[in-house]
Amino acid sequence: RMSHIVYKKSELPYAYGALEPYVDEATMKIHADVDRASKLNILLKTLASHDVKFEEKPVDWLLQNLDTVPEEHRVALRNNAGAWYNHDLFWKMMQPASEGNKPHSKVSHALDEAFGSFNDFKQNFHAISTGIYGSGWSWLCVDPKTKQLVIRGTPNQDNPLSDGYTPILGLDVWEHAYFLKYHYQRGDYVNNWFHVVNWGFVEQLYEQATK
C-alpha cells in the first residue's frame, strides 16, 4: 500500500564544515542547501492523473522505469528525480575524514578483484571522473550481470539505475561541486575527495546490491 511521496530536502549527516579541508564549507553550504525537492514534487503532481501512480513510486523505481513516463515529461523527470536522488546518496556517501580511511572487507575484496588493487581502482576512478566532459557524475557500480564492480560516468543528473547498474559510490563532478576551492582543477578535487568517502555506507549498498 503505497502513499503519495512528498520529497523533502535531504538532511546533511554532518556539519557543513565537517569535510574540511577536502570539501570546503562554503561549497557545502550552497551545495547542500539547493532545493531539489520542489520541482520534483510539482512534476509528480503533474503526472498524477496517469495510469501508473508515479507519485507513489520510490525514486529508485522512477529512475529504473523512465520509459514508462510520458515522453513529454521524461527528460524533466530524469533530470529532477536524478538531481534529488544523486545528492541524497552523495551526502551519505561522505563522512568526516579519518586516519586510515579505507574500504571495508567485502568492497575491498571486490575492488581488488575488479581493478587489481585499491590504488588501481583510485586511478581508474580518477581517470573517469576527470574525463567526464561538462556536468555529470562518476560512479562505482555493481554490474547486474556479472555482479562485478565497474566504474561508470553519467552526464548531467543521470543515475546509473537508469542503465540497469546499481551505484554504491558516486562523485559529483559538476563545477559547482568543487569550483570555489579547486577552480578548474577537478583532478585535485577527486584525489582529495577519497579522504572523505564513507566506506561503511558503501559496504551496506554493496551488500544490498549483491544479495
Next chain:
Amino acid sequence: MSFVLPPLPYAKDALAPHISAETVEFHYEKHHRGYVVKLNELAQGTDLAKKSLEEVVKTEKGKPFNLGAQIWNHTFYWNGMKANGGGAPTGKLLEAINKSFGSFDEFKKQFTDAAVNHFGSGWAWLVRDENNHLSIWQGHDAENPATHGKVPVLTCDVWEHAYYIDYRNNRAAYVAAWWNLVNWEFAEKNLA
C-alpha cells in the same frame, strides 16, 4: 600552424561589477587559455595542426571538437560584451528582433529563459538564418550553432565557471547582470 588565444577586447576589470575581474582572470587565463594549450598539445605532429580553428569546429568530433569549439565560443562571448554595454539594440538589429520575436522584451524573455533553464553546462545563443530571421538556440557543453546550420549572432556562457565566483548558484542573477554588458554593435555585425 598553431592555435592562438585572441586577446581580450578590454581590460580584465572592464565588465565589473556585473562580471568581476577575478572571474575574467580565471575564465580567460585558465579556461580559455587552457583550451588553446590543450588543443595545441593534441594537434602536435598530426593533421589537426594544419586546420584552422573554423575547420576544427566544422569537421572534428570528440575531444578536438570540444577544445576547438570552446576556444571559438569563448572568443565570441568576450566580443559580445563590453563595458557600459546593454540597453537595447537599434537599427537593423532591432528591426530583425521585432520581426522575429514581436518585440525586444519578448526576445529578452525567451533568451533569458533559455540561458537560465539550460540544464547542465552549455551556452544560450541568438542565431539567424540567411534571411536574418532570428531564433534562440541552446547548445549543450561545447556545442556550436554553426555545426547545426545556424549563424551565431550573440551568446551567453552558462557553464558554472562563468558565474560561480560572482553569483554562486544563482544563474538567474548572472544572466540578469549579463544583459548590462551586451555589445549590440558586435551582434549587429553578425547579421547578413
